[in-house]
Amino acid sequence: MQLTITKTDTLKPKPDESSLGFGTIFTDHMFNMDYSLEKGWHNPRIEPYASIDMDPSTMVLHYGQGVFEGLKAYRTASGDVQLFRPAENFKRINRSSKLICIPEIDESFALDALKQLIALEKDWVPSAPETSLYIRPTIIATDPFLGVRASHTYRFFIILSPVGAYYPEGFNPVKIWVTREHVRAVRGGVGEAKTPGNYAASLYAGERAHKEGYTQVLWLDGVEQQYIEEVGAMNIFFIIDDELITPMLSGSILPGITRDSVIALGKSWDIKVAERKISIDEVVAAHDSGKLKEIFGSGTAAVISPVGELKYGDKVLTIGDGNVGPIASKLFNAIQDIQYGKGQDPFGWIEPV
Ligand SMILES: *Cc1c(COP(=O)(O)O)cnc(C)c1O
Numbered sequence: 001m002q003l004t005i006t007k008t009d010t011l012k013p014k015p016d017e018s019s020l021g022f023g024t025i026f027t028d029h030m031f032n033m034d035y036s037l038e039k040g041w042h043n044p045r046i047e048p049y050a051s052i053d054m055d056p057s058t059m060v061l062h063y064g065q066g067v068f069e070g071l072k073a074y075r076t077a078s079g080d081v082q083l084f085r086p087a088e089n090f091k092r093i094n095r096s097s098k099l100i101c102i103p104e105i106d107e108s109f110a111l112d113a114l115k116q117l118i119a120l121e122k123d124w125v126p127s128a129p130e131t132s133l134y135i136r137p138t139i140i141a142t143d144p145f146l147g148v149r150a151s152h153t154y155r156f157f158i159i160l161s162p163v164g165a166y167y168p169e170g171f172n173p174v175k176i177w178v179t180r181e182h183v184r185a186v187r188g189g190v191g192e193a194k195t196p197g198n199y200a201a202s203l204y205a206g207e208r209a210h211k212e213g214y215t216q217v218l219w220l221d222g223v224e225q226q227y228i229e230e231v232g233a234m235n236i237f238f239i240i241d242d243e244l245i246t247p248m249l250s251g252s253i254l255p256g257i258t259r260d261s262v263i264a265l266g267k268s269w270d271i272k273v274a275e276r277k278i279s280i281d282e283v284v285a286a287h288d289s290g291k292l293k294e295i296f297g298s299g300t301a302a303v304i305s306p307v308g309e310l311k312y313g314d315k316v317l318t319i320g321d322g323n324v325g326p327i328a329s330k331l332f333n334a335i336q337d338i339q340y341g342k343g344q345d346p347f348g349w350i351e352p353v
Contacts, residue, residue, distance in 0.1 A: 001044055001106075003113055005120070008048035017128040020164030022301070027124040027133075027160040031117045034142075035103055035154040044109070046117050052155065055144035059151045064197040065141035067096040070300050071257075072132040072163075073118050073353060075125045076341035081118060081133075081353040084339045086111055088257045093137060095255075096193035101150035102139050110137070111351075114158055118353045121160055130165035130336070134301075166302045171324055171332060173308025176231055176295075177214035178280060179205050180313070184229065184252070186222035191229075191252035199233070206232070214311060216297070222252060226279045234297030234305060235259035238278060239327055240286045242293075248275040258298040262331055264347055271327070280312060287317045294325030303339075304332040 008028050015025050026049055033044040060066045069089040073081050090107040097104055114135065118125070125133045137158045141151030182205035185191025185198060205217045216232035228247050230236055235256040238245045244266045249255050266273045286292035287310075295307035306328040310317045319325075337343030338350065 001042065001109065003116060004045045005116070006045065006047040007120070014123065015162060017126045017131055017162075017164075020126065020131055020162055022163045022166075023134065023161055025162055027121045027162070029117060029120055030160075031113050031156075031158040033105075033113075033156045035156070037152050041103070041105060041156070044113055046113070046120060049159065052157075054142070057144040057146050059141040059143045059145055060196075062146065063141070063148055064195070064200070065100055065102065065151055066139060066196050067093055067100055067102055068136060068138040068194050068196070069093045070194075071135045072300060072339070073125050073135060073160075074132050074339045074341070075127045078341070079127075080341065081122055081125045082339075082341060083115075083118075083351040083353060085257050085261070085349045086114065086351050088260070089137065092194065092255065092257070093139065096195055097139060099190050099193040100195050102141070102154060105139070105156055110156075115351075115353050117158060117160065122353075124160060124162050126162045126164075128165075130167070132163055132339075134161045134163045135159075136161070171304075171306070171329070173306040173319070173322060173324060174215040175213065175309040176216050176218045176307050176311070177209035177212055178218040178220065178310055178312040179208070180220065180225050181205075182208075182217070182219075183222035183225070184217075184219040187251040189222075189252060192249070192254060194254060202233070212311070218310065220280060221250075226281065227277050228280060228283065229253050231297045231305075231307070234299035234302065235262075237262060237294075237296050237298060238283060238286075238292065239294040239325065240283075241291045243272045243274055244327065245274045245276065245278055247278055250277075256298055256300075258300055258303060258335070261335060261347075261349065262298050262304075265331060265334055266327075268346070269330075283310075284312065284315065284317065287319070292317075293320055294328055295319050296325070296328040296331075298331075303335050304328050 297305040
């Protein structure tokens, strides 16, 4: 397959790097590729960023048949642009696609196309501290058809958005609401896929958490409402008795690339790491006996998100002393140092553009 590149005649003005925010500004170009039963994936192209013209009956709008990814490009001190474990994102989009009956893409072709797109948009990669270029690969079902079945046509696109520091006011703990009424996903469902419906399904509980004054929801398992799954759209970690514990991948949890990186770093620092079932009762008991030292979330957007308070039923738990714990802080710095090329890359996670 031959990638064609069509450049825009009119470049957009670049935004002020000190007030980027998240996900509102998009670059000059995007990647597009189409799928049909006859041709498979075809017509890969980089072209000016543009709206997608759709029939109102387009299947993704009605049945949510779509998958997406999220990763970032980082600018190093020397001005180079680099990606963090991007091959993992393309592997994961194919795993998501399989569950949603979307045809798989060629992972190495997609990664190469992404690199060419970023090379063309290099000037859009911001250089202010902790800013980056957020990358959103997406696949949507495009048949104009009402009826529940897998689509016969798809569009794969990649858009880019310069984003600001996730913690402009500094790295501070968040308050989390544990819900016993709502569930995000169940084993055997599509919780381990990055698919739009999972996020639509999380909104109602998220709004309830906000009304109660909490930033995010901590999800318990969909069957017993006892075992911890994730926090918002992040994976979750606990430090209990100097052990780093995270829920094992059960089928209902998103297999985070940051999660995998935290596990690898923890092991390399000789921290005891366990991927296992962990119940909310165990967390409350560890808190009450003084063994629960830290809780933090992990994900591409925030890297590490320390938790300062948990509300479960009528109980409000302050985690540690309510400040950022040493392991959360060490992980945040270590991962960022690798991403921005400030530290060594012992695991080979960096991919230059
Ligand atoms: C994307 C996502 C994560 C984090 O994955 P990363 O690869 O670390 O960014 C965790 N949970 C959910 C539900 C997600 O959508």
